[in-house]
Amino acid sequence: MGFLDVLLGRTKPVQPKLDDLFALPSAAITLQASTGFTPTGSGSVCFRSVEGKTFSDIESEVRDLLNMDAGKPDGGLPVEVTRDSYGYTWLVSSHLSDELDALVTDLHAVNSTLVDNGFGPQLLCTLVAFRDERERRLALVYLYKRGTFYPFAPLSGQNRDNALEIQIKNALADELKMEQDLTRWFPVWGAPGL
Amino acid sequence: MARTRYAPDRGLTTRMTVTMFLLGLVFVAFVAAIIGIMTAVHASGASIVLIALIFGGGSAIASLFYSDKIALAAAGAQLVEPKDAPELHAVVDRLCALADMDKPRVAIAPTRMPNAFATGRNSKNSVLCVTEGLWYHSGLTPEEKEGVLAHELSHVAHKDVQVMTYASLLAIVAGLLVRFAFYSELFGGGRRGGNNNQGGIPVVLIIMAVSVVVYAVSFLLIRLLSRYRELAADRSGALLTGQPSALASALTKVSQGMSSIPTQDLRAAEPLNAFYFAPAMKLTRGGNGGGPSLSQLFSTHPSLEKRIEQLAKIQRQLGEQTPGGLSAGPGK
Numbered sequence: 001m002g003f004l005d006v007l008l009g010r011t012k013p014v015q016p017k018l019d020d021l022f023a024l025p026s027a028a029i030t031l032q033a034s035t036g037f038t039p040t041g042s043g044s045v046c047f048r049s050v051e052g053k054t055f056s057d058i059e060s061e062v063r064d065l066l067n068m069d070a071g072k073p074d075g076g077l078p079v080e081v082t083r084d085s086y087g088y089t090w091l092v093s094s095h096l097s098d099e100l101d102a103l104v105t106d107l108h109a110v111n112s113t114l115v116d117n118g119f120g121p122q123l124l125c126t127l128v129a130f131r132d133e134r135e136r137r138l139a140l141v142y143l144y145k146r147g148t149f150y151p152f153a154p155l156s157g158q159n160r161d162n163a164l165e166i167q168i169k170n171a172l173a174d175e176l177k178m179e180q181d182l183t184r185w186f187p188v189w190g191a192p193g194l
Numbered sequence: 195m196a197r198t199r200y201a202p203d204r205g206l207t208t209r210m211t212v213t214m215f216l217l218g219l220v221f222v223a224f225v226a227a228i229i230g231i232m233t234a235v236h237a238s239g240a241s242i243v244l245i246a247l248i249f250g251g252g253s254a255i256a257s258l259f260y261s262d263k264i265a266l267a268a269a270g271a272q273l274v275e276p277k278d279a280p281e282l283h284a285v286v287d288r289l290c291a292l293a294d295m296d297k298p299r300v301a302i303a304p305t306r307m308p309n310a311f312a313t314g315r316n317s318k319n320s321v322l323c324v325t326e327g328l329w330y331h332s333g334l335t336p337e338e339k340e341g342v343l344a345h346e347l348s349h350v351a352h353k354d355v356q357v358m359t360y361a362s363l364l365a366i367v368a369g370l371l372v373r374f375a376f377y378s379e380l381f382g383g384g385r386r387g388g389n390n391n392q393g394g395i396p397v398v399l400i401i402m403a404v405s406v407v408v409y410a411v412s413f414l415l416i417r418l419l420s421r422y423r424e425l426a427a428d429r430s431g432a433l434l435t436g437q438p439s440a441l442a443s444a445l446t447k448v449s450q451g452m453s454s455i456p457t458q459d460l461r462a463a464e465p466l467n468a469f470y471f472a473p474a475m476k477l478t479r480g481g482n483g484g485g486p487s488l489s490q491l492f493s494t495h496p497s498l499e500k501r502i503e504q505l506a507k508i509q510r511q512l513g514e515q516t517p518g519g520l521s522a523g524p525g526k
Binding site (some may be wrong): 005006007009010011013014036048049050051052053054055085086087088091119121122124127143145146158183186187189 | 203207210211214276277280284285287288290291292293294296297336337340348351352353354356357422423425426429430433434435436437438439440509512513514
């Protein structure tokens with residue numbers, strides 16, 4: 001925020017950064033090679049709904065857009081829409097585990113529809129799920145406003161595997177823009193698609 | 195650049211600019227008057243002015259630096275970790291990620307009165323505090339609570355504590371001058387009588403008169419500025435969550451809750467009034483409705499009607515079919 005914005009008490013809603021998301025598929029290969037985590041094929045976009053019909057129309061437009069390809073090869077399953085207890089909407093897109101490119105394309109379609117309609121600032125994060133052979137869960141969370149990724153490894157209850165998260169961060173440091181400020185690694189307990 | 199629905203409120207910006215300009219004008223006039231008095235008469239009052247400046251400035255800067263600790267202590271609030279209040283932290287986490295801002299520390303105050311405040315000189319040192327009454331007992335829906343938190347986070351983003359401290363600096367110095375001049379006249383008047391008689395009226399009296407005027411004018415301007423900052427925070431908060439109606443209904447509920455609270459709590463909350471979500475202290479309305487009453491002139495918060503009216507405007511703005519063709523470029 002600039003000096004003038006502070007003086008006048010105004011915040012400009014922050015526009016999302018979308019491009020870094022496309023680095024995910026190649027990063028997933030690195031991740032598998034160095035840590036054994038493979039994508040589950042599901043991922044989700046989380047955004048804050050705006051009240052009113054305009055926004056809900058756009059929401060259903062996005063859903064229809066993603067469902068057009070459902071059933072076709074590479075198309076994946078129909079999207080799942082969930083509303084979490086904090087009032088955020090999650091669109092979950094499920095593909096086969098080797099279709100990460102298609103998944104990222106899906107996620108990007110959601111982003112660009114919202115941005116094109118002027119609701120870009122409502123995007124919170126996107127999440128891509130991974131598993132290793134010991135069935136440990138891991139998500140790479142992309143923060144739209146910062147254009148950075150961070151790992152989230154939930155354990156049972158509300159605990160996180162911090163050691164694993166640090167390990168993942170270091171493994172991907174050359175591939176993805178990882179979030180350096182650890183206070184921004186907020187937990188997404190019970191996130192759909194994880 | 196993508197289109198945006200988030201148009202700046204030019205009216206509010208203009209009003210705030212004018213208020214701040216007037217505050218600056220009063221400041222310059224005050225300094226000029228003091229210098230004028232000093233040079234016209236021998237500097238018998240110089241020490242008073244100097245002491246007032248040091249005391250006033252010092253206490254303002256100190257309160258700025260310790261604002262978080264002072265406010266927490268005054269409210270009897272405790273910082274809470276994510277483990278202690280997971281939901282509160284989760285809401286704040288998400289809002290901060292949406293707004294791309296540093297997460298403030300989070301505290302809960304053991305007060306039944308539903309309210310919240312944010313304080314601290316910058317985003318790294320700020321604290322967001324909610325009362326138990328708001329978080330556990332208020333009956334607000336999660337969306338409404340989120341709206342309250344978004345409003346408080348906007349105060350942090352706007353650096354309101356800093357802005358208001360600097361704005362109050364002048365009033366603090368002027369207020370001290372009145373007091374000092376009064377006492378020095380009371381106790382030192384006879385001794386200095388010989389010096390002052392050359393100028394006709396004693397210098398301290400002139401300084402006192404000027405200070406009283408400056409104090410009164412800047413006090414009103416500060417209150418006006420505070421009301422504009424509240425509107426600005428409402429606005430940014432509503433745009434952040436995309437739920438202006440939730441914030442409006444939270445405002446209504448909290449304001450109604452306020453009026454049914456025993457007075458002892460109200461008195462305890464008084465020093466923090468300017469930073470609260472809704473004012474805990476209510477002055478009785480002058481006049482029976484209609485027209486700006488005297489109480490509104492002195493109030494730190496805009497009236498409920500005004501706040502709700504603004505939120506309704508934002509609601510219309512967000513619901514427009516086509517975003518009004520405004521570019522998202524930083525249009526300063």
